[in-house]
Amino acid sequence: MRIGELAKATGTKAETIRYYEREGILPAADRTDSNYRDYSDEHLATLIFVRRARALGFTMAQVRELLALSDHEDKPCRDVDQLVQRQLGEVTRKIADLTSLQDELQHMLRSCQADRIGECRIVESLARPLR
Amino acid sequence: MRIGELAKATGTKAETIRYYEREGILPAADRTDSNYRDYSDEHLATLIFVRRARALGFTMAQVRELLALSDHEDKPCRDVDQLVQRQLGEVTRKIADLTSLQDELQHMLRSCQADRIGECRIVESLARPLR
């Protein structure tokens, strides 16, 4: 699979894919005789993962950490455990925030369909008292 | 409430708060006699909202749109409805992805606590077939 195909399949710019390779986010692809990058299905899966994780607000550093979990055979279980705990906490917090936002958007939709403007509590949906 | 206090309360740099004001994300604060910015509880709520939304992967443009929903009295219901539908779709997709990631992280934690290294499917958790 060449870079353009991979780009299309993932909605990523070819430039961004090469950037990920430079940054070590995506492993370097094999090269064809004419020096073109030749991607595998694993590359595809990793890139989809990276793009989703980025869209969910994870930094590159966090994405790197998450990817590193993939080959945790060589690391002590305790370290992996700690990292996973930390990521899990962040994921759970994000889900809570998004669910709250979802509730509010659904509420707005209902009141809009009823054709009467209800109070909009969208800011409050995320700005409720800190946990 | 002065800028330093607001910064502390929200974990935002004072520079960033002034930047948000320049960008029109945060309404300009009142000024004291000595020209200090004087923030209200609404400012606080808005800033918490902005920071959370940004952490959830929304762009500044999307945050602007979401904030605009707060004063939708002056806009036709149909427009608001469309925007809300769109945002709702994105929020729902994010929740699905995060839930999938959460499942995988929890699975890793269990297998780690059992002190045997299980297969890591973290990439697959987000890279499953596109919907």
Added chain:
DNA sequence: CTTGACCTTGTAGTTACTACAAGGTGCATA
């Protein structure tokens, strides 16, 4: 054998901050 879509490396621009610097004001406290 040319056209156009692809590929390469490299540089520069964009977004959303973040950090200084320089120079000034406000205000509590030793």
Added chain:
DNA sequence: TATGCACCTTGTAGTAACTACAAGGTCAAG
């Protein structure tokens, strides 16, 4: 009264994570 800290302004520059463009090479279709 002096010290020191938080704040004000404008401005420049750095960072992260892309994104675009330039200059030139490769390749399959018509």
